[in-house]
Amino acid sequence: MSDYKKPLPHPTPASKPFWEAAKRHELQIQHCGSCGAHIFYPRELCPECLAPDLQWIKVSGKGAVYSFTIAQQATHHAFAEEVPYVIAIVELDEGPRLTTNIAGCKPEAVRIGMPVVAMFDDVTPEMTLVKFRPA
Numbered sequence: 001m002s003d004y005k006k007p008l009p010h011p012t013p014a015s016k017p018f019w020e021a022a023k024r025h026e027l028q029i030q031h032c033g034s035c036g037a038h039i040f041y042p043r044e045l046c047p048e049c050l051a052p053d054l055q056w057i058k059v060s061g062k063g064a065v066y067s068f069t070i071a072q073q074a075t076h077h078a079f080a081e082e083v084p085y086v087i088a089i090v091e092l093d094e095g096p097r098l099t100t101n102i103a104g105c106k107p108e109a110v111r112i113g114m115p116v117v118a119m120f121d122d123v124t125p126e127m128t129l130v131k132f133r134p135a
């Protein structure tokens with residue numbers, strides 16, 4: 001058992017491929033075979049054309065900070081020793097936006113539009129979280 005104490009995601013049938021790819025240190029999102037849209041978060045039908053024709057594809061992991069906030073107070077007691085930390089929305093080069101954390105730099109160095117790249121935090125043997133760091 002891991003001694004990781006923070007809340008962890010609960011993969012669903014729709015999101016399981018995302019978490020399995022993260023474990024391999026790959027960022028994968030869905031791509032619609034019908035209209036070509038790139039899709040995140042994971043789901044069963046394309047939000048653009050409603051086709052069920054979604055495939056998982058590996059993406060570059062490159063993007064830019066779309067928006068962010070610096071948490072000065074933990075949003076859950078398990079994060080108390082992490083503050084201050086950055087909760088950000090990253091817009092991938094492929095288009096979709098992910099809510100994530102920015103790591104690898106001081107919180108006050110984060111800027112809107114800052115180029116970032118995905119990184120993988122193996123928090124337990126079963127779970128790898130996707131975060132971003134300055135590119």
Ligand SMILES: [Zn+2]
Nearest residue numbers: 032035046049
């Ligand atoms: Zn579509």
